Amino acid sequence: MNVLEVKGLHKKYGSRDILHDVNFHVGLHEIVGFVGPNGTGKSTTMKCIAGLTEFHQGQILIHGHDIQKDRIAALSEQSSFIEGPALYPELSGKDNIKLFASLRGVSKERVQEMIDMTKLEKHINRKVGQYSMGMKQRVALAIALMSKPKLIMLDEPTNGLDPSGILDLLSMVKEITQTEEVGFLFSCHTLSDVEKIADRVIFIKDGSMVDASTYEQSQKISYHVKVSKKAHEVFTQLGLIYQYHDLFQAYTVEIKDITLDTLLSALQDAQIEILEITKIEQSVETMYKDIYHEES
Numbered sequence: 631m632n633v634l635e636v637k638g639l640h641k642k643y644g645s646r647d648i649l650h651d652v653n654f655h656v657g658l659h660e661i662v663g664f665v666g667p668n669g670t671g672k673s674t675t676m677k678c679i680a681g682l683t684e685f686h687q688g689q690i691l692i693h694g695h696d697i698q699k700d701r702i703a704a705l706s707e708q709s710s711f712i713e714g715p716a717l718y719p720e721l722s723g724k725d726n727i728k729l730f731a732s733l734r735g736v737s738k739e740r741v742q743e744m745i746d747m748t749k750l751e752k753h754i755n756r757k758v759g760q761y762s763m764g765m766k767q768r769v770a771l772a773i774a775l776m777s778k779p780k781l782i783m784l785d786e787p788t789n790g791l792d793p794s795g796i797l798d799l800l801s802m803v804k805e806i807t808q809t810e811e812v813g814f815l816f817s818c819h820t821l822s823d824v825e826k827i828a829d830r831v832i833f834i835k836d837g838s839m840v841d842a843s844t845y846e847q848s849q850k851i852s853y854h855v856k857v858s859k860k861a862h863e864v865f866t867q868l869g870l871i872y873q874y875h876d877l878f879q880a881y882t883v884e885i886k887d888i889t890l891d892t893l894l895s896a897l898q899d900a901q902i903e904i905l906e907i908t909k910i911e912q913s914v915e916t917m918y919k920d921i922y923h924e925e926s
């Protein structure tokens with residue numbers, strides 16, 4: 631079962647349409663990166679899912695519970711930190727965690743398990759006000775996880791972290807996704823961070839989802855093709871953009887208007903044997919630039 635399903639979500643602030651027809655899902659043990667420029671509606675979508683703001687149309691199911699029909703059951707299956715972790719700076723890391731644990735009826739054993747999992751033991755008795763941003767994020771993660779939610783949402787979790795803090799947090803999220811019964815939705819502006827951990831990336835543009843699969847199909851796809859002899863003529867006749875790499879005796883070919891089958895049979899007709907063919911995956915950054923027509 632998916633831990634989150636968002637179907638046809640519409641949201642207005644006043645008379646202004648902010649989200650129109652937002653659709654996506656997050657699976658169990660899956661990390662979904664939520665990407666889009668400032669103001670496209672990522673935080674608003676997350677706030678709708680976290681029950682922090684109303685929406686006007688659509689359906690949100692958290693681990694199968696409808697947030698409108700079965701609000702308490704749905705919201706108790708999720709945990710989120712949107713716009714930074716809200717912690718008590720005068721309390722120690724441990725007291726912050728214990729405070730939330732007592733409010734949620736979480737056992738001492740689970741509290742200790744969370745401290746171990748987020749590698750906080752060494753600093754746990756220091757005041758949170760003296761923590762680095764990375765340590766605050768880890769406390770927030772421990773709090774988010776303690777009641778065993780099926781869905782965790784992180785809004786810009788790497789903001790304000792130094793490179794090693796980012797790597798620590800990302801590897802922790804990756805590990806947690808494998809060991810706990812949970813799925814993550816996280817928004818992030820740093821595309822290289824998204825690429826490091828996301829199993830899947832979803833794009834939002836002007837309050838609507840970009841259908842990445844349709845988008846990919848409509849775009850050029852590049853293949854790495856190793857052939858038995860030079861095939862410049864075949865590629866030129868088909869009007870393809872190609873590059874020959876002497877070192878590998880192979881081509882990079884972009885295909886847009888013709889199908890791969892057309893290319894393969896043209897090579898066959900020219901009695902050129904295909905020794906190897908692999909699709910070159912588009913990076914998140916390339917897709918981002920193509921979708922938003924701007925620098926990432």
Ligand SMILES: Nc1ncnc2c1ncn2[C@@H]1O[C@H](COP(=O)(O)OP(=O)(O)OP(=O)(O)O)[C@@H](O)[C@H]1O
Pocket residue numbers: 643648666667668669670671672673674675
């Ligand atoms: N409380 C509010 N009242 C009115 N408009 C709002 C409110 N919150 C957000 N908006 C507007 O909704 C749009 C989407 O904002 P949102 O914060 O969801 O974008 P975002 O993609 O998360 O951007 P960022 O990456 O900057 O956080 C923006 O135009 C914003 O100005």
